[in-house]
Amino acid sequence: MLKGVARSTIKAAAAAVDVVRREPQGITILIYHRVGAGTGGQMDLPVDVFDAQMRWLAATQRLLTLDQALDELTAGANGPGRAGLVVTFDDGTTDWVDHALPVLEAYEVPATFYVATRFVDEQVPLPGDGTPITWKGLAELATSPLVTxxxxxxxxxxxxxxxxxxxxxxxxxxxELLGEHLGVTVDHFCYPKALPGSPAAEAAIRERFRSATLARTRTNHPGVDPYRLSRSPIQPADAMRWFRRKAHGGLRAEDDLRRAVNRARYRGLDA
Ligand SMILES: [Zn+2]
Known part of the structure; x- marks a missing residue:
């Protein structure tokens, strides 16, 4: 309860900051983790909330695949660019195919799914009680023309x-595992916990992928480094009110605070 109050106070304060520091129009990339997994955490959206969000996005936003977004972000002159939105998911839980895919298909929302393959391959739970998706489930996901x-x-x-x-x-x-099991080539990378890599890790990622994403709640504009794309995390507490603002890159101050906390939390921890 207290945590919930603190969370909504922070969101309201961040929205007030948006009024004086308006985020320029650009491409917003949203982060989801789970949908309808029933874990009750801030990484797990109830199906009806996710459904309402996707319905609203499909009706009001220019939805892009990650590759379409990158084409726009890496071509032409630097500047604010057109508004657009990309949906992404992290980790690899079974609710992706059970709950998220049917909603994405209902509203024809393209989405990118970033998989931590060990959990799928060894069928071990993800942090926070996440039930891993199977290779069969991922293969079903990967056959959808909406899915990257x-x-x-x-x-x-x-x-x-x-x-x-x-x-x-x-x-x-x-x-290699994704290629072997799904027959896909993998062009996009997402940093775990959205922590930027060491210089050596960043170089290895630039050699192998077309893009990489961090967190940072804000819009992306032409001229952005495609290996440091900003993404906006969506929580159940965002409901529709804050969600609409985040879809336009809003609530940046909430993210600034979260990242300060995470830096302190993960400092000195072993992987
Ligand atoms: Zn993750």
């Missing part, structure tokens, strides 16, 4: 502290 599959490392390793020699292994195991 990306890498989220093999073990969900934090790439700011991993020895350089292990970085290549994390990246290559994940893309």
């Amino acid at each position: 599959i990306g890498s989220h490392t093999h073990t969900h390793a934090l790439l700011d502290r991993l020895p350089a020699g292990q970085v290549a292994d994390e990246l290559d195991r994940s893309t």
Whole structure:
């Protein structure tokens, strides 16, 4: 309860900051994790909330695949660019195919799914009680023309502290497994916990992928570094009120605060 009050106070304060620091129009990338998994956490959206959000996005926003967004962000002159929106998911839980895909298909919303492959391959729970999706489930997801599959490392390793020699292994195991089981080539990467990688990790990612995403609640504009794309996390507490603002890159101040907390939390932790 108290946590909920603090959360909505922070959202309201962040919305007030938006009034004086308006985010320029651009491409917003949203982060989801789970839909209808029933874990009750802030990474797990109730199906009806997700359904309402996708219905609203399909009716009001210019929805893009990640590749379409990158084409726009890497071509032409630097500047604000057109407004657009990309939906993405992280980790790899079974609700992706059970709950998220039917909603995406109902409203024809394209989405990119970043998979941490070890959890699928070994069928071990993801952090926070996440039931891993199976290769069969992922294959069903991957056959949808709306779906792009990306890498989220093999073990969900934090790439700011991993020895350089292990970085290549994390990246290559994940893309090889995805290729082997799904027949896809993997062009897009997402940093676990949205923590930027070490310089060596970043170089390894630039060699292998077309893009990489961090967090940072804000819009992306032509001229952006495609290996440091900003994404806006969506929580159940956003409901529709704050969700609409985040779809336009709003609530940046909420994210600034969250990142300060995360930096403190993950500092010095082992992967
Ligand atoms: Zn993750």
